[in-house]
Amino acid sequence: MTACNHPHxxxxxxxxxxxxxxxYLPERPVTYRMMQSVWIDSDTGDQAPRARQEPVYCPTxxxxxxxxxxxxxxxxxxxxxxxxxxxxxSIDATTMAIECLRLxxxxxxxxxxxxxxxxxAELADEEISYWDESDAGANA
Numbered sequence: 255m256t257a258c259n260h261p262h263x264x265x266x267x268x269x270x271x272x273x274x275x276x277x278y279l280p281e282r283p284v285t286y287r288m289m290q291s292v293w294i295d296s297d298t299g300d301q302a303p304r305a306r307q308e309p310v311y312c313p314t315x316x317x318x319x320x321x322x323x324x325x326x327x328x329x330x331x332x333x334x335x336x337x338x339x340x341x342x343x344s345i346d347a348t349t350m351a352i353e354c355l356r357l358x359x360x361x362x363x364x365x366x367x368x369x370x371x372x373x374x375a376e377l378a379d380e381e382i383s384y385w386d387e388s389d390a391g392a393n394a
Contacts, residue, residue: 262315262362264323267348273315273323273362276355283312317363319370326362327351329374337382354381 258275260283265271270279286307293304315323330351335342342350354377360367367373 264314266324315362317369330378333375333378
């Protein structure tokens, strides 16, 4: 497996989540490019070329269905909470949703998968179905 260059993502639960590998990053990825500009001396009016660094931030994750990455994760987490009848805390539900996305192996926003609220519920329901098969989700 190749390393992820974190091409896009979004803020989820207060941290930057990569939309490709679904890993939390300490901050939004940024690269810098050199931009040429002209510096003008205010006293003499002389012009001199100067270079400056300009930050280029990683874009937010797009989805053709109108859902953003935080909205999709929140929809999955809400489904986990609803199906567990409130026994799962929202932090745990969000963590489970991100892990499901990581295991699905699809980059957020690709055409290979639907990214609407129904797809979020379906993905969460599929994960919950595995709990039902193992003694109703017991940790025994």
